[in-house]
Amino acid sequence: MATAGPDKIHRTWSVNDKFKVSVNKDNPDYTKAKMQFQCFFTTRDNVGLKTEERSGKTIVQFPVPQDKNSHSRSTLKETFRKCMIDFVTKDKSYVLISIDNIKYWTKREFCEVILEEFIKLAETKNAKLNHSVKLEFCTLDDLNFGEAVKACDAKIKGVKSIPVVQKDSRSHGPSVCIVKGSLANVKVDAIACTTSHDFDLSHGAVSAALLGRGGHELQRELYTKCGGAQAFGEVIPVYGHKLDCRVVFFGVMYPYNPKYAKGYKTSEEYYCSSIHDFVQRCLNLAEKRQLRSVAFPAIGAGVLNYPIHVVADEMFRTVDDWRGTYVNEVKFVIYPKDKVVLQEFERALKKYVTVSSSEIRHSGSIRTSHFNIPNQVLKLGPKVECRFPLPKGYTIEIH
Structure with a gap:
């Protein structure tokens, strides 16, 4: 079962082969999600759904009932289902919900209600959702992250979360x-x-x-x-x-x-x-x-x-x-x-910034994509060691 340790900032669960859920500790504006449900709170029923395009993302104004009762839970589920069916497409199937501004509901309660309907969508065949779909709860807060993880562990039965695979450390600095x-x-x-x-x-x-x-x-x-x-x-x-x-x-x-x-x-x-x-x-x-x-x-x-x-x-x-x-x-x-x-x-x-003569002989040039310094010649002594990529436009002279 997933835990929300301070070094764990991303968790993923599989509902089935096509429907995935994740919890991510990140700024929602910097994720790759093309569809974002932006929550706001209301005491009204039957609130119209509005969308806008912003920086290549579709932002759906997502109404959340202010009161917590059985009717509100049903309303929240119906609204989520309608948003998923009406707005999620194959090209925009990565759906993000930021939970940091959720109030009136606890973060876990809110996530559990959304998950119940998401799992129901995964289990029923719908012509508009016959492609892969990813739902992500996003937060910048450690406690909120932990509550969302608990909700996923509780609702997605028998499925262990998959931690992000850590790469081996590089042998060089940035x-x-x-x-x-x-x-x-x-x-x-x-x-x-x-x-x-x-x-x-x-x-x-x-x-x-x-x-x-x-x-x-x-x-x-x-x-x-x-x-x-x-x-x-x-x-x-x-x-x-x-x-x-x-x-x-x-x-x-x-x-x-x-x-x-x-x-x-x-x-x-x-x-x-x-x-x-x-x-x-x-x-x-x-x-x-x-x-x-x-x-x-x-x-x-x-x-x-x-x-x-x-x-x-x-x-x-x-x-x-x-x-x-x-x-x-x-x-x-x-x-x-x-x-x-x-x-x-x-x-x-x-x-x-130094390079080895063996690297020069091997490639004839050094990868310079990270630099923007005008064309110059960098003269190096005979004892050189590779530590950084060479600045853009520099050439090598061993003297």
Whole structure:
């Protein structure tokens, strides 16, 4: 029987060969579902069903009875059946219901009622549903995930949930690239950013840009989650809201001060440790959420006044040393007008991007799909080692 441990963010059950059910801990906007039932609550019967097309998805306004009684259960089942028969097609057979905004019903009660009718549809022949269908309950909350899993275990008798198969760890770290632009405009799964000790996003250039694009909901959620205080080095995940990402990782870092640097022999050792810990924590959180791409600014190079060459070297070094399964792309986003920062990151890129002569002889070129740096020649010494894909447009000269 399925359990909802913190590292389990996806479960799947089979009702029969064609009808599947899953519970997914994810942002509903970033799933592959082409059909989404968007719940709203009403005290009226016979509410008309409305749909709209949004970003290639069909959104069905799904009325849910506000009162919980036998009549409401029947109404909810009838509405679900009608939506399935009227709107689900072979091309749009992946149906998603987000349960985070469900109120009046417990999450488990709601899921069980929906499942009862879904199983009934699977057991009866219907000309409009003679193809494969997947129903997914989606949530961002651990408790809601657990309640949905319990509902599926209870209703889908004799069927064990199938956990997502974990891939073996890669023998190398994710690819790395430098992107010129604003962190607020980058499209990735996760954005990482430091913030001031009071978590006011308007107090830093990068965080202020995220606030401006992400909306005030970003600030409100951060205040709610941090509780007014957070341990140094801790990272808080926040929903991306209007940003082009699933999640934003916010963490507090401090400028060099003997008060925070006890035990460090030098200021540079402190800088490296702070940068390493933040970048590594963010990558670990992204890996736990099975995210693919993470974007960072130049951590500490702004108001914290960390030496830029130390920032660039340590960020590349940390990603180079890190190993994971899901995260396969890291972007370092540098504002184009920050010429010195950009120069230091390009220097560090050349320092850490190396390839072996055997690989050159084998292929004649290096895969460069993750980079967008203008055509240049990268000169390397005779002792080279493969660590990163070569930047796009670079060629190899062994001298």
